[in-house]
Amino acid sequence: MIRVGIDARPLSEPVTGIGRHTVELTSELIKEAGEFFLYSAADFSNDIWQKNNITGRSSGYHSRASKMIWSQTKLPYWAAKDQLDIFWGPTHRLPQFLPTNVARVVTIHDLVWRHAGKTMRRLSRSVEKILMPKAIFLADRIVASSISTAEAIKVEYPEVARRVRVVYPGVSNFPTPQPFEALSELGIFGSYFLFVGTLEPRKNLRRLLQAFASLDTST
Secondary structure, eight states: OOEEEEEOGGGGSOOOHHHHHHHHHHHHHTTSSSEEEEEESSOOSSSTTOOTTEEEEEOOOOSHHHHHHHHHTHHHHHHHHTTOSEEEETTSOOOTTOOTTSEEEEEEOOOHHHHSGGGSOHHHHHHHHHHHHHHHHHOSEEEESSHHHHHHHHHHOGGGGGGEEEOOOOOOOOOOOOOGGGGGGGTOOSOOOOOOSOSOGGGOHHHHHHHHHTSOTTO
16 A cells, blocks of 8 residues: 655644645545655644544644754654655655655745745745755656646756646635625625735735725725
8 A cells, every 4th residue: 555645734834825735635635545644843733634544743843943954854754764655745845865765746836936036035035945946856746736837847947847747726615605794793794805815025915905995985
């Protein structure tokens, strides 16, 4: 039976875009035949991953620096101990010291650090700039979440072009929408804007607020 390891740090953090991708894809993967090992620096936030074919391992780390060190030390140690067949990194990262017999898959969602680096926080940009290229060259398969990202990877790193595959994100299942009147519980009684992205400069929230402020509220 195949043994699959997953860098499951997004499963122990507040869910963002990449976190949602990781949650949904992991939920589908564990339905397949195999043994799954979820590795996280911090403790998992809930018990939905407690299933017969899942082994969860966490270390209780919470600072960003300790998580980075963990990913290159404790994580590959666990991977070797668990005798993995394949390892998936869903967040642009791969442990550098995985056993050589473990197949490596990394998901790349974008190359923002390369093409729009000024929109990122300085630390985030520096980390991406260092760790993403390393992961790309370490990977046996590089999963791009769009054709645009796949082409960007091939242009930036032509040496790995044959390893790139496009796998589109899926669609989450949400509860049946409630009528507009249900929003009154949130204090919403009229038209509104809903922003569900993270608070980062490249999300251009300033422009969204400017657009909202320019609306004619007299009607």
